[in-house]
Amino acid sequence: MQKKESFISNRLKSVGYAFNGMFILIQTEASIKIQLVIAVFITMAGFYFNISTTEWMIQIGMIGLVMSIEGINTAIEYLSDFVHPENDQKIGLIKDVAAGAVFIASIVAVIVAGIIYLPKML
Numbered sequence: 001m002q003k004k005e006s007f008i009s010n011r012l013k014s015v016g017y018a019f020n021g022m023f024i025l026i027q028t029e030a031s032i033k034i035q036l037v038i039a040v041f042i043t044m045a046g047f048y049f050n051i052s053t054t055e056w057m058i059q060i061g062m063i064g065l066v067m068s069i070e071g072i073n074t075a076i077e078y079l080s081d082f083v084h085p086e087n088d089q090k091i092g093l094i095k096d097v098a099a100g101a102v103f104i105a106s107i108v109a110v111i112v113a114g115i116i117y118l119p120k121m122l
């Protein structure tokens with residue numbers, strides 16, 4: 001019983017840390033602020049064009065994908081700056097690769113948005 005309580009309270013603490021991380025991300029990262037604004041606009045577009053349940057699920061999934069990879073990219077940037085604050089070719093490469101991951105997700109999200117909205121606009 002004691003073990004179970006500590007398991008639950010540990011999980012709750014982890015959720016608290018994750019919430020904290022999410023707020024730090026939103027408060028400090030310009031890219032995630034821009035992505036949030038785009039997410040709000042695309043959500044408004046979803047209501048305006050009355051997209052289907054499947055389209056909503058894919059759209060929300062894409063928003064989550066881009067923003068969560070942006071979060072990991074930011075964590076890699078923080079880690080890189082902490083481990084090696086000086087300019088270094090390998091750190092540059094690591095950061096470029098992490099940024100590349102966000103770019104891939106963003107391109108896919110734009111393509112998905114095109115597939116959903118272009119036929120409704122033409």
Ligand SMILES: Nc1ncnc2c1ncn2[C@@H]1O[C@H](COP(=O)(O)OP(=O)(O)OP(=O)(O)O)[C@@H](O)[C@H]1O
Binds near residue numbers: 073086087088089
């Ligand atoms: N310590 C470093 N050594 C070498 N190149 C670096 C270093 N820090 C940053 N760079 C280069 O600058 C780019 C931008 O890095 P930075 O940490 O400023 O990210 P950012 O502009 O905040 O990115 P994002 O918009 O994704 O948050 C990297 O992709 C890398 O090419």
